[in-house]
Amino acid sequence: MKDHLKENIRFVMKTDLRAGERSASGLPELLGANSRGRIGLVIDKGLYDNNDYCQEIATLLNDSLGQVVLLINEMVEPSYDYLDEVKSKFTEHDLDCFVGIGGGSTLDLTKGCATLQTNKGRAIEYRGFGKVRNRPLPVVALPSTAGTGSEVTPYAVFIDTVEKWKFGINTEYNYPQIAIYDPGLLDSCPxxxxxxxxxxxxxxxxxxxxxxxxxxxxxxxxxxxxxxxxxxxxxxxxxxxxTGTKLDLLLGAGCAxxxxxxxxxxxxxxxxxxxxxxxxxxxxxxxxxxxxxxxxxxxxxxxxxxxxxxxxxxxxxxxxxxxxxxxxxxxxxxxxxxxxxxxxxxxxxxxxxxxxxxxxxxxxxxxxxxxxxxxxxxxxxxxxxxxxxx
Ligand SMILES: [Fe+2]
Structure with missing residues (x-):
């Protein structure tokens, strides 16, 4: 471990954290107060199909915001090619921000889509550290698994199908602006x-x-x-x-x-x-x-x-x-x-x-x-x- 008495240390934490039962239901007010309500919504397919609460949140957003462009993520581990394929779904809509609901891969995909709205070209061009030039659209991340911690980190990992390896789009800009820990999103977790x-x-x-x-x-x-x-x-x-166990697990994964x-x-x-x-x-x-x-x-x-x-x-x-x-x-x-x-x-x-x-x-x-x-x-x-x- 580094000794802070002998060398300088840095600690970064850039995400606004919210947690609690049904905390996701406050999303329309939160987004309406901070934007024109034009959002890209990325939801994990398994979650969307099996979690009634998640569908309730999606409907709530659709009914109360200006425009919601929905993408259902069908990939367990998305590739750079998939990111290129889905990003165009959002480009015509002049969005304010993105909301990602799902496991780590879906949250990473959300960050990737947000990055490619303000940075032109192919996704693979942004592979690596510090390649992103323009600040991505803000991201609100709602994890539906207690695992990766993607909701608080600046990493977004995709498979490079040419080099057969996983690489991140890693940039200081890519911290989600808000993370919401809502135990209801774990209701359908196998x-x-x-x-x-x-x-x-x-x-x-x-x-x-x-x-x-x-x-x-x-x-x-x-x-x-x-x-x-x-x-x-x-x-x-x-x-x-x-509920308590699910919420504590989400907080544990976030702290990790x-x-x-x-x-x-x-x-x-x-x-x-x-x-x-x-x-x-x-x-x-x-x-x-x-x-x-x-x-x-x-x-x-x-x-x-x-x-x-x-x-x-x-x-x-x-x-x-x-x-x-x-x-x-x-x-x-x-x-x-x-x-x-x-x-x-x-x-x-x-x-x-x-x-x-x-x-x-x-x-x-x-x-x-x-x-x-x-x-x-x-x-x-x-x-x-x-x-x-x-
Ligand atoms: Fe991991």
Whole structure:
């Protein structure tokens, strides 16, 4: 962790956060007061088809605002080509802002559409860091899964079908202006999405906590996120779908996103990319498969700061940081199992030596994330973790 007494640190948080039961129903007033009410509305298809409350919000917006241009996102992981295809739906309408309702991919797609209304050309031209020249239209983000934290971060990730890799349109301009955490939007969330999205957020929080670039400020969010996520994912595993549990999970995932963008990702986040791109594994699930092994590896190499997190949720019975960290690693593995996260790579079609090599070699593209790990994590260590999951 960076020591703010020895070096300057930066902490960024640019999104206006709102949370509470039926908080999304205040959208028409919020948007009407701040614009002419001409909005681009992007909604996840599964959510739109299965969540009555989401449809109620869409109808409310349509009935009370000047113009609503609706796009139903049908892609689980949108590509740059898809972004080009859908952005033109909005261009003729002289919109004021965008509202995105859905999981991380839908929120990323919303940010992409908002960017391409004010920045001309093909989406792929904006791939990377700092390529966006003009400020995008403002975005209001309403997550329907407790996972990516896209509602508070400036990243929008798309698949580059030519290079076969996932890259972000990453710009300081791309923070959503407002994020609304409304538990009603999780009403139709299937159990396996609670699990994969929740463990994605858990990956963000634990890797941001342990990252070399973590700061005393980012850790406040990592710690709070861990507490909220661990307790409430246990409840989810036990069948609890109460409003309080859903809202706490959303807040936990949001805090994890804030922590992540102010510190850095780690090995599990990086390894999730080749598993997603080459084996079509959804992002949340892809990172969660690696998380318990990476934590165990770190603890085995003497990293004991997980003990602070262990103390937050367990009666200790021991004073040894090493012992607490070992128990912590076991508890994360147990939580992952309780949520039904696969414990090996076979279930994803990763079977041959060649498949394993594909993951290992391609994960090296994200070397910076491995360097963030609190103990050395080079190619040899990547191989160890990947082969242990074969
Ligand atoms: Fe993630």
């Amino acid at each position: 159990t396996h999405i609670y699990a994969s999205a929740g463990m994605d957020a858990m990956t963000h929080t634990l890797e941001s906590y342990a990252a070399q670039n973590a700061t005393p400020l980012s850790r406040i969010f990592s710690i709070k996120a861990f507490r909220l996520l661990f307790k409430n994912l246990k409840k989810i595993a036990g069948g609890d779908r109460s 996103g804030i922590a992540l963008m102010n510190s850095g990702a780690g090995p599990s986040g990086a390894l999730s990319y080749p598993l997603g791109v080459y084996f079509d594994v959804p992002h949340g699930l892809a990172g969660s498969v690696f998380l318990p092994s990476v934590i165990k590896y770190n603890v085995g190499k003497g990293y004991t700061e997980y003990s602070e997190l262990y103390d937050l949720v367990f009666e200790t019975g021991t004073t040894s940081p090493a012992e607490k960290s070992e128990r912590f690693a076991d508890e994360i593995e147990k939580l992952s199992r309780e949520l039904g996260i696969p414990t090996d790579l076979k279930g994803f079609g990763v079977e041959t030596e060649q498949d394993l090599k594909l993951i290992i070699d391609n994960s090296m593209q994200l070397e910076a994330a491995f360097q963030q790990n609190p103990v050395k994590f080079g190619k040899e260590e990547i191989e160890k973790v990947v082969y242990s999951l074969r």
